[in-house]
Amino acid sequence: MNASSLLVIGIALIFGVIGARLFKAVKIPQVVGYIIIGIALGTSGADIISKELIEKFAPINYLALGIIGFLVGGELKKSVFKKFGRNMITILIFEGMTAFALVCLLTGLFTGNWALAIVLGALASSTAPAATVDVLWEYKAAGLLTTMVFAIVALDDGLALLLYGFASAIAGILLTSDGFSIINAVIKPIYEIGGAAALGIGVAFIYRLLLDLTSKYKQERDLILSFTFGSIVLIIAIALKFNLDLILAEMFFGVTFVNIAPHYSKRVFDLMKGFSPPIYILFFILAGARLELTSVTISTGIIALLYLAGRTTGKILGVNIGARLSSAPPKVSRYLGFCLFSQAGV
Numbered sequence: 506m507n508a509s510s511l512l513v514i515g516i517a518l519i520f521g522v523i524g525a526r527l528f529k530a531v532k533i534p535q536v537v538g539y540i541i542i543g544i545a546l547g548t549s550g551a552d553i554i555s556k557e558l559i560e561k562f563a564p565i566n567y568l569a570l571g572i573i574g575f576l577v578g579g580e581l582k583k584s585v586f587k588k589f590g591r592n593m594i595t596i597l598i599f600e601g602m603t604a605f606a607l608v609c610l611l612t613g614l615f616t617g618n619w620a621l622a623i624v625l626g627a628l629a630s631s632t633a634p635a636a637t638v639d640v641l642w643e644y645k646a647a648g649l650l651t652t653m654v655f656a657i658v659a660l661d662d663g664l665a666l667l668l669y670g671f672a673s674a675i676a677g678i679l680l681t682s683d684g685f686s687i688i689n690a691v692i693k694p695i696y697e698i699g700g701a702a703a704l705g706i707g708v709a710f711i712y713r714l715l716l717d718l719t720s721k722y723k724q725e726r727d728l729i730l731s732f733t734f735g736s737i738v739l740i741i742a743i744a745l746k747f748n749l750d751l752i753l754a755e756m757f758f759g760v761t762f763v764n765i766a767p768h769y770s771k772r773v774f775d776l777m778k779g780f781s782p783p784i785y786i787l788f789f790i791l792a793g794a795r796l797e798l799t800s801v802t803i804s805t806g807i808i809a810l811l812y813l814a815g816r817t818t819g820k821i822l823g824v825n826i827g828a829r830l831s832s833a834p835p836k837v838s839r840y841l842g843f844c845l846f847s848q849a850g851v
Contacts, residue, residue, distance in 0.1 A: 510561060513554055514787065517546060521786045534640045536789055543793020554794040562791055567751060569788035571741045572781045573635045574752040575733075578705075578759020579774045580655040582767075589649075592833040593656045599827035600657070600845060601630035601664040604819030611811040620676035625808075627672035628848075629816040631665035634658045634752065636847040639785060642778070653837050654844045659756050661845075663698050666750055670694035700749040704740055705757025712736045712758075713766045729769075730776050820845045 524542040525535035546553045586593070609626030613619045637658050641651055670693055715732055740758055744751040763770045801809075821842035828838030 510558060513546075513558055514562075516553065517542070517790045518783055518786055520546065521790050525786075529643075535643055536636045536639045539786055539789035540793035543790035544796055544798070545793075546790065547794025547796065549796055549798040554791070559791055559794055562787070565784060565787050566791060567741050567745070568738070569635060569781075569784045570752050571737045571755045572777060572784060573638055574755025575737055575759040576774060576777060576781075577634050577638055577655055577659050578756035578761075579763045579770060580652070581659060581756075581760045581763070583764050585652055585656065589653065589656070589833075592828065592831045592837065593653065593660065595831035596653070596824055596827035596833065596837070596841065597657055597660045597664060599830070600820050600823035600842065601661060601668065603823030603826070604629045604816045605668055607815035607819040607822075608812055609815075611815040612808055615807065615811055620679040623672045623679075624669070624676050625812055627665065627668040629812065629819065630661070630668050631848065632658050632661045632820075632845045633847045634662070635785065635788060637844065639789075640847075649834060650836055650840055650844070653833075653841055657841065657845065659760070662750060662752050662756070666694045666697055666753075697748065697750045698753060700747060701744065701751075701754035702757045704743055704749060705754040705759075706761045708736050708740055709758050709761035709765065712762060713769070716766065716769050726776060729773055730780060733773055733777055734780070816848075817846060 521539050521542045525538035528538035528541070529535050543554070544550055547559075548554075548556060605626040607626075608629035609619075609622045612625050613622030616622065637654065640646075641654065670691065712732060716729075719728060719732075736758065737755060740754050741751055743749070744754045759774075762773070824842035824845070825838050827833075828841065
């Protein structure tokens with residue numbers, strides 16, 4: 506990384522914070538400010554953050570997603586699963602599948618390209634954890650609805666992987682003369698999810714052992730932060746090397762650790778939350794910088810609007826159906842769908 510890259514990082518951080526504060530002053534979440542600044546600095550604006558730089562900064566994206574995944578997992582204690590597990594699974598299935606179906610239908614009818622439509626449908630099922638979690642933390646949200654948001658955001662990634670595997674296999678049939686690929690549809694998603702689970706759980710137990718062995722230094726902030734950061738980076742590296750789902754692996758790390766080491770977890774997660782804001786800011790700015798607004802055609806714009814309409818309706822409707830079927834509290838059925846709109850960084 507040369508001086509120019511470091512200069513861009515400095516500019517992005519400073520302007521990102523300023524933009525976020527301006528938006529926050531008018532009651533708009535700060536993450537919107539980060540993304541708008543990214544658009545202004547990116548290829549659709551001043552082109553300070555070029556395509557080449559975006560590629561160079563890929564490790565920042567991985568790191569941000571890794572930290573977010575770990576922290577989201579840390580919100581999911583076993584008591585939550587015991588109490589709301591049935592609600593979570595039912596809502597997850599309906600909100601994901603309804604968004605998938607509506608986006609697939611709307612984009613397919615408009616384009617006539619059902620291979621594209623089914624892939625877009627699979628993408629619509631996912632929810633970006635980073636922006637969602639950032640807003641929750643910004644407003645210090647807590648309570649049942651917040652807990653459900655964390656849970657659904659965490660589980661959404663697994664469902665999206667399964668749907669995408671199925672969708673890519675079907676799209677392959679529609680585009681080529683090849684038959685149904687059981688590898689793409691079933692084996693690959695199971696490998697990515699299962700491998701991510703094994704990796705995250707394994708590192709969590711090793712990390713717990715490290716903390717036990719160094720327990721007399723447990724008040725040392727540097728030691729805990731180094732162990733935690735190192736574990737997160739280790740998971741990222743292994744996940745990328747073996748094509749595992751990075752976010753899921755980190756979520757499994759977080760959820761396992763918070764449940765096997767509750768006496769360590771509060772300090773660990775608090776330290777990571779305090780350490781990570783500059784990384785989040787760069788992540789959202791880069792997400793904005795990637796947007797190439799000048800290349801959007803009328804046809805692409807209509808597809809985007811149909812995607813947005815189908816996904817928004819699907820999330821709200823799916824949550825409502827799932828919540829009612831699982832007898833979830835009224836506030837969950839009423840508001841949870843509105844918390845699952847973000848796909849920034851997906």
